[in-house]
Amino acid sequence: MRGALLDDTGKVLEERSFSHGLLTVKSGEFASVFENCFGDWMQAPDALCLMSGMVGSKQGWLEVPYCPCPAGFAEIAANLTWVEPGRLAIVPGLSCENDGVPDDTHLQRIPDVMRGEETQIFGALQLLGLQEALAVLPGTHSKWVQAQAGRIQSFSTFMTGEFFALLRQHSILSRSLPAGDGEFDSKAFDQGVTLALRSNSLLQTAFSTRTLSLFDRLPAEALPSYLSGLIIGEELRAQTLQANAHVVIIGSETLTQRYQRALALRDVSSQRVGSEATWAGLWAIAQTLDPSFLNQ
Amino acid sequence: MRGALLDDTGKVLEERSFSHGLLTVKSGEFASVFENCFGDWMQAPDALCLMSGMVGSKQGWLEVPYCPCPAGFAEIAANLTWVEPGRLAIVPGLSCENDGVPDDTHLQRIPDVMRGEETQIFGALQLLGLQEALAVLPGTHSKWVQAQAGRIQSFSTFMTGEFFALLRQHSILSRSLPAGDGEFDSKAFDQGVTLALRSNSLLQTAFSTRTLSLFDRLPAEALPSYLSGLIIGEELRAQTLQANAHVVIIGSETLTQRYQRALALRDVSSQRVGSEATWAGLWAIAQTLDPSFLNQ
Numbered sequence: 001m002r003g004a005l006l007d008d009t010g011k012v013l014e015e016r017s018f019s020h021g022l023l024t025v026k027s028g029e030f031a032s033v034f035e036n037c038f039g040d041w042m043q044a045p046d047a048l049c050l051m052s053g054m055v056g057s058k059q060g061w062l063e064v065p066y067c068p069c070p071a072g073f074a075e076i077a078a079n080l081t082w083v084e085p086g087r088l089a090i091v092p093g094l095s096c097e098n099d100g101v102p103d104d105t106h107l108q109r110i111p112d113v114m115r116g117e118e119t120q121i122f123g124a125l126q127l128l129g130l131q132e133a134l135a136v137l138p139g140t141h142s143k144w145v146q147a148q149a150g151r152i153q154s155f156s157t158f159m160t161g162e163f164f165a166l167l168r169q170h171s172i173l174s175r176s177l178p179a180g181d182g183e184f185d186s187k188a189f190d191q192g193v194t195l196a197l198r199s200n201s202l203l204q205t206a207f208s209t210r211t212l213s214l215f216d217r218l219p220a221e222a223l224p225s226y227l228s229g230l231i232i233g234e235e236l237r238a239q240t241l242q243a244n245a246h247v248v249i250i251g252s253e254t255l256t257q258r259y260q261r262a263l264a265l266r267d268v269s270s271q272r273v274g275s276e277a278t279w280a281g282l283w284a285i286a287q288t289l290d291p292s293f294l295n296q
Numbered sequence: 297m298r299g300a301l302l303d304d305t306g307k308v309l310e311e312r313s314f315s316h317g318l319l320t321v322k323s324g325e326f327a328s329v330f331e332n333c334f335g336d337w338m339q340a341p342d343a344l345c346l347m348s349g350m351v352g353s354k355q356g357w358l359e360v361p362y363c364p365c366p367a368g369f370a371e372i373a374a375n376l377t378w379v380e381p382g383r384l385a386i387v388p389g390l391s392c393e394n395d396g397v398p399d400d401t402h403l404q405r406i407p408d409v410m411r412g413e414e415t416q417i418f419g420a421l422q423l424l425g426l427q428e429a430l431a432v433l434p435g436t437h438s439k440w441v442q443a444q445a446g447r448i449q450s451f452s453t454f455m456t457g458e459f460f461a462l463l464r465q466h467s468i469l470s471r472s473l474p475a476g477d478g479e480f481d482s483k484a485f486d487q488g489v490t491l492a493l494r495s496n497s498l499l500q501t502a503f504s505t506r507t508l509s510l511f512d513r514l515p516a517e518a519l520p521s522y523l524s525g526l527i528i529g530e531e532l533r534a535q536t537l538q539a540n541a542h543v544v545i546i547g548s549e550t551l552t553q554r555y556q557r558a559l560a561l562r563d564v565s566s567q568r569v570g571s572e573a574t575w576a577g578l579w580a581i582a583q584t585l586d587p588s589f590l591n592q
Contacts, residue, residue, distance in 0.1 A: 100491060100504075101487060101490045101491055101494065104487060104490065106487075106513055106514070107487050107491065107508070107513070110491070110504045110507065110508065111504075111507040111508070111510070111511045111513070112503070112504075112507055113507055113510065141468075141503065156500060157500070157503040157507075158497070158499040158500050158503070159467070159468075159499055159500075159502050159503050160499055162467055162468065163499060166462040166463070166466055166467060167462070169466075170462055170465075170466050171455070171458055171462060172437075172455075172458060191397060191400060191402075191403050194397045194400065195396060195397055195403065195406070198397065199534075200533070200534035200535075200536075201454070201497070201498065201530055201531070201533065201534035202497065202498065202499065203454040203455055203456055203459060203498065203527075203530055203531055203534060204452060204453070204454050204455075204534055206455050207408070207437065207453040207454070207455050208396075208406045208407075208408075211406065211407040211408055211409055211453075212403070212406065212407070214407070214409065215407045217402055217403070217407070218402070231499075234497055234499055235497070235499055237496070237497065238495075238496035238497035238499060238500055239496075240496075
């Protein structure tokens with residue numbers, strides 16, 4: 001759980017982060033947790049608070065319906081759910097429908113969802129002065145997002161970070177891997193990315209983590225970086241990218257650096273945006289609201 | 297752990313199986329466990345016992361080096377490791393070297409390994425009267441094997457069964473899935489296979505298990521079969537198969553039926569061989585041994 005206090009020009013005055021996510025808060029206790037964490041900020045008479053992410057999920061403060069794509073500031077603003085009218089609102093997540101199985105009645109379209117990433121994307125577009133972009137938000141569930149004319153047209157989820165954690169902690173590969181992740185090994189990471197880009201499936205390449213260790217071709221301390229490369233490389237292999245594609249990578253420094261490195265191995269240029277994207281996104285959404293409604 | 301008693305024509309007289317694998321046996325206790333399980337069979341004066349699988353691994357009775365591919369009966373027979381000369385031997389597993397990263401000094405070739413599957417393949421070739429085949433042995437670690445002139449030329453491991461178990465038990469998808477696997481839902485399985493064959497990566501398709509459930513497009517009881525289809529379909533998508541490819545599927549009835557069904561959705565013909573392949577394989581290996589060495 002992260003929060004930031006912005007002034008009336010959108011400048012970040014203060015940031016706070018808490019190690020517990022909002023999903024650890026019990027139902028009925030959201031208001032008091034919010035008061036404890038950010039109550040002092042809300043004492044200003046004209047304070048407005050916008051919240052995005054899992055706070056709007058079924059396990060969150062208030063379940064907020066997904067807003068269907070394509071969606072821009074207008075759709076987001078029209079679909080805010082107000083916890084306290086004019087003062088405290090939750091930004092809706094987005095849903096979209098991707099291609100499924102053409103000749104299947106039920107699965108012609110496959111739904112996808114995001115909560116929180118929409119705000120980061122809008123913020124990144126604002127920060128970069130872009131109306132159109134291909135963006136990736138790496139993480140437990142990476143999102144690849146197509147934005148046009150300032151609106152999110154479509155997106156797709158890749159369970160990249162979760163697959164890494166599953167293989168790292170629960171699979172046979174964990175027997176070859178050292179206990180800690182140790183230092184990032186850029187060469188082993190590049191080897192993993194390169195193999196993945198030349199292969200057909202992680203189901204196959206993943207096993208090489210074990211055999212390269214069995215045959216002493218890679219030292220144990222290189223294996224976490226190699227496996228990370230295999231899985232991020234798999235995510236990049238699966239993207240249909242145009243020849244001149246440029247990717248906006250939004251997220252933490254560690255992850256965005258790895259993705260930039262991996263994209264370069266696919267000959268794709270990219271730029272990185274950090275966590276400030278969230279605050280810029282919430283600020284941009286706030287700018288679209290009707291002032292007469294706020295702080296009634 | 298499974299065993300079979302064969303007569304001197306190779307006919308199976310009796311089969312025994314034990315729920316504990318050989319990997320649960322403590323070092324130093326293999327001989328007594330073997331005696332308890334199969335000692336009565338070994339009382340015949342001319343008894344010969346051949347063992348294949350994890351019994352030859354580092355955690356097994358005796359570590360037996362991998363025999364490099366290509367390998368046929370001659371190479372296997374020459375590389376048996378005798379626990380008791382002429383009476384009790386372990387069949388070596390196989391290793392091979394597959395294409396890796398061409399311009400990488402260390403990873404130009406990527407090793408792969410199998411233990412036990414080599415015996416099943418030799419047995420299946422014998423049972424079917426084939427010298428050449430493309431075979432798959434589905435399981436925790438599926439093996440795709442190319443055999444020519446009665447020898448295993450190369451193979452590749454896919455962590456299919458393990459990925460299913462990881463996603464089923466430890467991932468966010470487990471929240472959508474029912475506790476038990478319930479009845480096999482052939483329609484949901486086919487939907488999963490078909491989507492996987494049209495997609496680029498399981499990293500992406502796996503998340504549909506969650507969203508199709510979130511949006512009530514698939515009932516919870518169909519999801520295990522759907523996920524099984526996604527993962528088996530991913531394994532088949534990753535195969536480079538010739539137009540007239542025919543696949544020999546070796547393994548349990550449940551799994552080989554699913555693979556046959558999935559291969560049909562890729563327009564690939566196949567035939568199935570059951571667990572009798574192991575006994576046929578061990579029998580065929582026994583036939584290649586020098587009788588003067590046995591039962592000295």
